[in-house]
Amino acid sequence: MMPPVIFWFDYPPKVEVGAFNAFTKLWNGIVYYAISNPHRSERVLANWGDEYGDVRIVKLYEKTDRVKAIESLVQDHPEAIHILNGFDTKICKEIKPFLFKDGLKALLFTERPAIFGNWGEALLRKVYTSVKYARLCREYSKHVRAILPLGKQGVHVFQKLGFPKDRIYDFMYCPSLTDISQEKHIEVHSPIRFVYVGRFYYKTKGTDVLLDALPFLKGEWNLDMVGGYGANRDEVLERIRGYENVQFAGTWDSNSVVKSIQNYDVVIIPSKADGWNLLVNEAFHAGVGVIVSDEAVSQEVVESHGGGAIFKSEEPEQLAAAMQQVIDRSEIAIEWMKEARENVPYISMTTVGKYLYDIVQYEFFQVGDKPQCPWL
Secondary structure, eight states, X not given: OOOOEEEEESSOOXXXXXXXXXXXXXXXXXXXXXXXXXXXHHHHHTTOOOOOOSOEEEEGGGOSOHHHHHHHHHHTOTTOEEEEEOSSOHHHHHHHHHHSSTTOEEEEEEOOOOOOSSHHHHHHHHHHHHXXXXXXXXXXXXXXXXXXXXXXXXXXXXXXXXXXXXXXXXXXXXXXXXXXXXXXXSOOOSSEEEEEESOOOHHHHOHHHHHHHGGGOOSOEEEEEEOOOSTTHHHHHHHHTTOTTEEEOOOOOGGGHHHHHTTOSEEEEOOSSOSOOTHHHHHHHHTOEEEEETTSSTHHHHHHHOSEEEEOTTOHHHHHHHHHHHHHOTHHHHHHHHHHHHHHHHHSHHHHHXXXXXXXXXXXXXXXXXXXXXTO
């Protein structure tokens, strides 16, 4: 029997739960999900459910004495392996006094620090986060065996901030997704159907970049905007009223995203500052290609295996050029659909869960060779 594994989450896991549930199936021991807060309101609206495998759930937000509950969970399992969520999250701040002790085993997955805003705001954020996260890297490196930043961009950031390179692994968000890519008919609509899915928010999601790209497009095409939440919702809805071929398509149930994507030819992902944009995972599981910015982080799957085009973030003319290419030559979208199907095994729940399992086995039990990222 292997020692217990305790995952610590700020919110119920969703974007990573597929890989973690797959890990649980491999782990011959008890697995806990300790959760600090319930789902946020917009995620309840999108029907973010709880799709947990064979794990024991500890809802810290229901405990009368949270500190005591955390202390008990740690002390009752002195041999446990702890998997932490982020360097500076609420849950990490709460558990540090109990975890940062000699002999405890821990690793941590994290997004890169977000740098966004106008040039002045972005510069201040960069200086502040560099100082802050360099300090956190020094602190955590003494107590955390390895970190799993999201994407090559995350790996690069934390290497620069001083975390030991040989203890960093490229990771991804991997939700619970069913591969229905083989069900997708390899054909396109006339005119081409694009779709954007997500928050209507300029600073990080780049929704304004997509809207700014539209005037450059020629010929016939359609675009659906899905989401309807976010700080720039009203402005987005006002701007698309000027286009007969751009529609607001409401909010999709989170469990229907992959199936719904199959009604389109290309997914647009105009990120300015993402941790790991899941639309690449979801589009490929649907068998649909993507046009994605170089700040989505998940574009690294496209870089490695195809399935779409990559444009420079905050460059609407580059985005428009990629969209125009598909409008003019629909066979490009067909080729992306074929590549999307072929990409799924590299990013499936089983693959990513096994990768995490191998990391834990290698780092804590010296089993096997150092694991290599399967989608790169």
